[in-house]
Amino acid sequence: MGQKRIRAIIVDDEINARQMVPIIVDWLSIGYEFVGEASNGSEALDLIETLKPDVVFTDINMPFMDGLELSRLIKEKHPLIKIVVITAYPEFDYAKKSLDMGVQHFILKPLQPQEVRKVATELHAKIQEELDRWNEVQQLRQQLKENAAQLKEKFLNDLLSGIWEPGQLDNRFHYFFPDQVKNLFTVMVIEPQHLEEDGEEQRILHCLRCKRFIDYALVEYKGIEVFFDNSQRIILLDRLGKHKLPEVGEILAISLREKLACRAFIGIGSTSKTFTQIKDSYKEALEAVRYGKLKGGSAVYFFNDEIHFGERSWKLKTHEIEETVFFVKAGITDKAIECVDKLFRELEESSSLSVERARLVSAQFVSTLANSLTEMGFAKEGERSFDLSPYMRIFEMDSLHLMKQTLQEFTTYVVSQLIRARNKKTNHTIQEVKKFIQQELHNQEMSLSYVSGKFHLNSSYFSRIFKQDTGISFTDYLLKCRMERAVKLLNETDWKAYQIAESVGIKDPFYFSNCFKKVMGVSVQEYKKSII
Structure with a gap:
């Protein structure tokens, strides 16, 4: 990035001062040019509007409007302009007041060329730094604009996969979709059929052709997002709840068949009311597609009608359990216990609470944790084993409090065993390293x-x-x-x-x-x- 030529003006009621500042140093050699002068504050404000200077050199003691009031007004209307106050008053209070007004530098009269040059050089560097930073931000914004579609698709796939930071989800969603006013989400999955002899390139091109057709067909359908999932299936997310997706699916199925000679399996999940349930609607739509493949037809399959027995009133607490398992694997006992407590608090607050469901969640918790430990290689070849008796005892319990206490005790026990095993492994490794060092x-x-x-x-x-x-x-x-x-x-x-x-x-x-x-x-x- 080239060096910016700094535009400056001088404001002083004394003509000698206005003439002296532009010649006291070689301004061109340090990247400055004086583009105007004013004899008072009011005149200076008009000049600033016209010339747009980078730096204003101003006296303090002037008629009509002093330099401090001018500085205040400049900072209000033009916060990026740098102000240098030139004054014969060395009092600390004056200097402090100047700085409070947003003044960058404070130079005493009589002016010394070395001091003026030093101040000007520092200001030039500061302005150049700000300009470079601004240009960098503009470049990043341009890159963001150019990659907006890919970033939005990545975010939508995170929603389908359940990969998100809970505290950031709402902000991220409204960043990509600022028009979102109510939460009603339904997912449709469209999976074009392919010939067995098709290669990967042909398959991808076929999917791109189908998606481009769907994009064009739905251009007037506000609130329906069309994108690929990670397996190159075409996903429609109705995020405003304005459209009847079964009818949209039927129209697309017929159009794809007639216009592109493409048969597609189409599945629709249940309507969700929260961001976090979008992944459930997606999974249901996938199940509906799979069901359609088994049936061998090209109709639109709706999860609630074809597979489910009614509306989704309750589901397993998979995300909450996985969060607990994460803290267990990380060896953070207190966080894991907090998650168990939160899990049961949500169960207690649920309108569909029953002891049977609490048992199911508790059993799922124990089995998920045991499976995770096996995946970590912890229970390899019978070297280590856990007391999994809580799994059986859960089905004999009728109290949520007792179930919660049992899971918390089990969690504490597992974390302690993990830490012990890790310490043992670490100690063994360090001992081997020490032997290696000596050798x-x-x-x-x-x-x-x-x-x-x-x-x-x-x-x-x-x-x-x-x-x-x-x-x-x-x-x-x-x-x-x-x-x-x-x-x-x-x-x-x-x-x-x-x-x-x-x-x-x-x-x-x-x-x-x-x-x-x-x-x-x-x-x-x-x-x-x-x-x-």
Whole structure:
């Protein structure tokens, strides 16, 4: 980005002052040009509207409107303009008041060229920095505009997958859809049929052709979003609840068949009233599509009519349970317990609460947690096992309080076992690393990244667990081991310092000597004398 030429004006009721400032330094050499002058504040405001300067140099003591009032008005209407006050008053109160008005600099009369040049140069750098930052923001906004469609599609797929941060979901949704006023969401899945002999490129082109046709067909249907899911199925999300999707689906099925000779399986899920239920409507639409494939027809299949027995009145607490399992796997007991408490609080507040459903949720919790631990490799080949008796005991309980207490105790137990197992694994790894260090002390390549690579560990993670175990950093520990080996060799051999340095993996004998004195408190020669 090129350097900006700064446009400046001078405001002073004395003509000599107005003439002096533009010539007191070589303004062109520091990137300035004076584009105007004014003899009072009112005149200056008119000039600013016309010339749009970057910097205003102004006196304080002027008739009609002083420099401080002018500064205040400039900051109100033109907050980006920089103001430099020139005054003969050195009092602190004046300076403070100027700064409170948004003045960037405060220069005392008589003007000194060096001081003026210094202030001007600092302001130029500040303005250039702001301009570069503004240009960067504009470039980012342009990139955002260019990628808006892809970002929106990514967000919609996150909704289908249930991947979101709860606290950000509402803001993100209204960022992409600012016209959203009420929440009624229905998902339709359209899966074009493909020939078995079609290659991947033909399949993708066929899907793109179908989607382009649907985009054109639904251009007047406000509130229906058309996009691909992660499996290249065409998704319609009616987010305003204004349209009858079964009828839309029938029209699209006929049009695709007649215009593109494309047969498609079409499924529609239930209508949802919250963002978080969109994924449920999507899953139901997928089930309806699958049902249509089994039936072998090209009709539109509606989940509630074809598969379900009624409206969705209750569902398993999959998301809430997965959140609890996350905290368990992370070893954060208090957060996991809070999630269990929240899970049961929602159950208690549910209008469709029953003991049977509470048992079902509790059993799902235990089985999901057990499956997650198995996926983590925790219960490998019978090496470790958990007491899963809570799973059976749940079905004998009639009290939600007892179920909650049982799950919280089970959660605490599992976290403690996980932490214990991880500590055992970490301790074993650190012990192996320590053995490796002793065996490879002569290796000049020995470093944090070298050792972490040998043990297939992330270097940041390895650095953290190593310091937790030893109390010092890996680098300090390695240096300590090398110096201990050096002391042993000094005691048992008559080797020269450079030979010992090479033996402990340090190529530079001068660096070795410095390290030895740093760790041992004496030089190599002083230590040798002490053992004679």
